[in-house]
Amino acid sequence: xxxxxxxxxxxxxVCGQGKLSGQSVFGERGERREQKDQMERMIQEKWKExxxxxxxxxxxxxxxxxxxxxxxxxxxxxxxxVSDAEFSSYGERHWSRKKFHTKCxxxxxxxxWMAGEKGGLPDVIGVAEVENRRVLQRLLYNTALxxxxxxxxxxxxxxxxxxxxxxxxRTTRLKRxxxxxxxxxxxxxxxxxxxxxxxxxxxxxxxTPIAFLVNHHPSKYGxxxxxxxxxxxxxxxxxxxxxxxxxxxxxQIVSMGDFNDTPANPVYRRLEPTLRNLAEPLHRRGxxxxxxxxxxxxxxxxxxxPKVQTPGMEIVTIPFLQTADGGHAGxxxxxxxxxxxxxxxxxxxxxxxxxxxxxxxE
Numbered sequence: 001x002x003x004x005x006x007x008x009x010x011x012x013x014v015c016g017q018g019k020l021s022g023q024s025v026f027g028e029r030g031e032r033r034e035q036k037d038q039m040e041r042m043i044q045e046k047w048k049e050x051x052x053x054x055x056x057x058x059x060x061x062x063x064x065x066x067x068x069x070x071x072x073x074x075x076x077x078x079x080x081x082v083s084d085a086e087f088s089s090y091g092e093r094h095w096s097r098k099k100f101h102t103k104c105x106x107x108x109x110x111x112x113w114m115a116g117e118k119g120g121l122p123d124v125i126g127v128a129e130v131e132n133r134r135v136l137q138r139l140l141y142n143t144a145l146x147x148x149x150x151x152x153x154x155x156x157x158x159x160x161x162x163x164x165x166x167x168x169x170r171t172t173r174l175k176r177x178x179x180x181x182x183x184x185x186x187x188x189x190x191x192x193x194x195x196x197x198x199x200x201x202x203x204x205x206x207x208t209p210i211a212f213l214v215n216h217h218p219s220k221y222g223x224x225x226x227x228x229x230x231x232x233x234x235x236x237x238x239x240x241x242x243x244x245x246x247x248x249x250x251x252q253i254v255s256m257g258d259f260n261d262t263p264a265n266p267v268y269r270r271l272e273p274t275l276r277n278l279a280e281p282l283h284r285r286g287x288x289x290x291x292x293x294x295x296x297x298x299x300x301x302x303x304x305x306p307k308v309q310t311p312g313m314e315i316v317t318i319p320f321l322q323t324a325d326g327g328h329a330g331x332x333x334x335x336x337x338x339x340x341x342x343x344x345x346x347x348x349x350x351x352x353x354x355x356x357x358x359x360x361x362e
Contacts, residue, residue, distance in 0.1 A: 062173070062204075062356040063118065065316070066126040066256040066300060068216070069107060070335060070347035071163070073131040074138070075100045081162025084131070093337065099344075101142070103336060104135075106346050108143035110318045117316070118353060121148065125168040126256045128195070128216040129347075130154070136166055155181035157196040165198045165214040165257065174202040177209070184230075184237050192230065194218050199241055201250065209250045213241060215257030231260060235267050238303075242274045246305065253305040254356075258349065262298050275303035278313040278354070289315055289350045294328030300352045314353040321346055 073087035075097050087095040115121040130136060133154045140150050153176070154166040169176070181196035198214040215238065218230035238255060245253050255275055261267075263283040271277070279301040288296025302313040323345070325332040334345030 060206075060357065061120070062124070062210075063120055063122045064124045064126070064212075064254060064256065064302075064354040064356070065111075065114065065122040065351050066128075066214070066258075066302070067107075067110075067351040068128040068258045068300060068347055068349040070129050070349065072103065072107075072127075072129055072135050073100070073162075074135050081131075081160065083161045083163070087131075093340075093342075099336075099342065100135075100138070102344055103346060104139045104143050106321065106344070107139055108145045110321055110346060110351070112144060113318055113320075114316055114351065114353065118355075121170070122353075123170045123173040124212060124254075125150070126165065126198075126212065126214040127168070128165050128214070128258050129163045130166050131162055132156070132164070133166075136168070140168070151176070153179045153198065153200050155179075155196065155198065157181060158183070158191055158193045159195050160193050163195065163216075165195055165216050167198055167200050167212060167214050169200070169202065174204060174210075177201040177203055182237065182241055184233055186233065192218075192233065194230065194234075197234070197238060197241060199245075201245075208252065210252040210254070211245050211250050213238060213253070213255040213257075215255060215259060217257070217259045217261070219260050227260075232267050234259075235270055239271050239274065242271065242305070246274055251305060251307040252356075254308060254354070255303040256352070256354070257301065258299055259301050260299055263301065268303075271303060273306065275305060278302040278304060278310070281312065282315060287315055289352060290348055291325060291328075291332040294325060300349055302352060302354050304354075308356055310354055310356050312354075316351045316353050318351070 071083065071087060073083065073095060075087070075089045075095050077085050077088035077091065086092045089096050111122065111125070127136075133152060136152045136154060140146060140152065149171045150168045151171055152166065152168060154164060157164045167179070179198065179200040182199050183196055184192040184194055186192055195216040199211065200214075201209060201211045204210055215234065217234040218227050220227050242253055242255065253275065263277050263279045268277050279298055283298045286296065288298040289300040290297050298315075304310060321334045322331045323334040323343070333348050333350055334343065335348045336345055337343065
């Protein structure tokens, strides 16, 4: 495992030499192609020697990550969503096939870098702000990730921007049982035009069931007080789903996502005792996943049921997807766009990471 991790680190290092400062992380098309091929050759050679990383020394540790991919659109204008025209070849962002491909490569590179840093690939990846299944297919099949065994769970949501949550999982680690989108409902029982909560149930190798809930709660657009009620509805819906899972005998539950609010909000107390907030210790230390006006905010969170034994969640800082925070101290995540200017990053969010070292139901 350690030797494989070193190889991933070298792949990332080799492919990261031409990065940042207003330019694409991967440069021109030929350079990107060569970097992708070089990464794949190195990984393939190591797999021939030692077997794929999922088969080496994984023990009973389950690795879970969440990443808001910020406007992960393809370059086609083929829907009626608010943002689809903007993120198209002839739209306001001039979102070309080349830029879309570059973002796919940068995301894949980030995942592989995290695998090297954390001692293994994530078994489950929750994502937010994805346009459709097609962008996830391009991510998995047109990058170095295509050698891995990730499968996609995605459902279209009623969000007016056309962005959804989704889940990627490794078939060698989890057997899919069922999955469904869970709408949010207003006080008049109408479906809210926002992201659904994705519910996915799996069977682990020892037969123990585990469920994942992927969230992207309503934003504070228009003012925090105006949108507070919508986020409270999302939290209440999450509680209903978690309670139902627990009542059905599923004791291991992991909820993750962009909650668009910090752990300080007392609304999360409603989730107790079914779910506990793993982000509170990090929040007390002033850590965050998104940086606004020079200040970090922790809005990407993990909640787990009592039977999920874990040392806690981590915030992952990917060095080549960070940039200087102009006008403020320190660094911040490198976005795809800085205002109207294309800079070739991935997101304004840092990923979060969770390890479950002991999977047991007693």
